[in-house]
Amino acid sequence: MLVEVLAAHLPAYTKMVVTGNRGGLPVPLTLGPSCIARVTDVAPDVFHVAPGDVVVDTSRLDAGDGDEILVGWVGLGGTGTGSERTDRMRTVWRDGVFAERALCAKETLIKLPGAETYPDPARLSFLPWLCIAASGLYAAGPLTGRDVAVIGATGQLGGAAVLVALASGAATVTAVGRNKAALDRLAELGPRVRTHQLTGDRATDAAGIGPVDVALDTLGATPTADATMAAYDSLRRNGALVLVGGVRQTLTIPYGDLMHRRLTLRGSWMSDDQTVTTVWNMIRSGLLDLSAVELLTVGLDDPATALDLAERTTGLAFVALVP
Ligand SMILES: NC(=O)c1ccc[n+]([C@@H]2O[C@H](COP(=O)([O-])OP(=O)(O)OC[C@H]3O[C@@H](n4cnc5c(N)ncnc54)[C@H](OP(=O)(O)O)[C@@H]3O)[C@@H](O)[C@H]2O)c1
Structure with missing residues (x-):
């Protein structure tokens, strides 16, 4: 073509x-x-x-x-x-x-x-970044009425994920990142947005992020997996952590913890045609406002x-x- x-x-x-x-x-x-x-x-x-x-x-x-x-x-x-x-x-x-x-x-x-x-x-x-973010979020199941966290929300993929999660009916969206000014801007999107500025301490960050039902990791290349693992720690029972970012670290997942908390760990890469159509329809109908x-x-x-x-x-x- x-x-x-x-x-x-x-x-x-x-x-x-x-x-x-x-x-x-x-x-x-x-x-x-x-x-x-x-x-x-x-x-x-x-x-x-x-x-x-x-x-x-x-x-x-x-x-x-x-x-x-x-x-x-x-x-x-x-x-x-x-x-x-x-x-x-x-x-x-x-x-x-x-x-x-x-x-x-x-x-x-x-x-x-x-x-x-x-x-x-x-x-x-x-649109393509919104669709990549949406494919990752939807891999965790329906978002309506659920608490969602986006780790690396201060990046472009993370910002896209916050917009998609809000448009998809998440109860709350916790935007997580280092950049305070970018977090403040995300908070202005509406009352359902919470923010957590990363401290670098896994336990503190987990407490600040959660508890959430869904966490989407959209981080760029990081020197450690601490922020990703803080997201893992922040999950409620039956929660899901989806990885779409550029982190190239090894995650140490305790077998018994994943099992007892009935967690899901997923990866997502790019997007499928159906998600593209869904996100385009959200934009077209005004549900997802790109003026933000x-x-x-x-x-x-x-x-x-x-x-x-x-x-x-x-x-x-x-x-x-x-x-
Ligand atoms: N799975 C897929 O299909 C797919 C598709 C496209 C892209 N990606 C990946 O997604 C990643 C993000 O893309 P993007 O367009 O959002 O890039 P971006 O706009 O540059 O965002 C990078 C994000 O990572 C954060 N970050 C970078 N280094 C960090 C560190 N040391 N500690 C904590 N946070 C750190 C940044 O935080 P600050 O704002 O504080 O700097 C920002 O939130 C890329 O690495 C890319 O490989 C994956």
């Missing part, structure tokens, strides 16, 4: 991806993991979208049996280590969407009915400055590339 890129989220850690410490990429390539786009042409065997449709590109290409790639980005599904088959997939589908036009695999594009008239496509480019998110835009002409800006932009703010 050929698309005209309307806007693409520039993740805060894109500079780290470019400098090469977030996993290998087939180079040279055009980066870009997701975008909002208008379809301009389709191959004869494409039936789920047509020229003129507005779509989201999730970049996730799944060959089954654990072989999944993100086109134009780091990160592999399955074991996360890749295979001869993911290498071949990345050779054929190499280029992402930080571009004016892109050629995309049909599996990566999901139609957004009604988005043709959405007034602000740049703002809508936050601060939008900064950049063009294609000065990549270095754009990456610097993205690195500095987090919390309930993000950078969109509008080519």
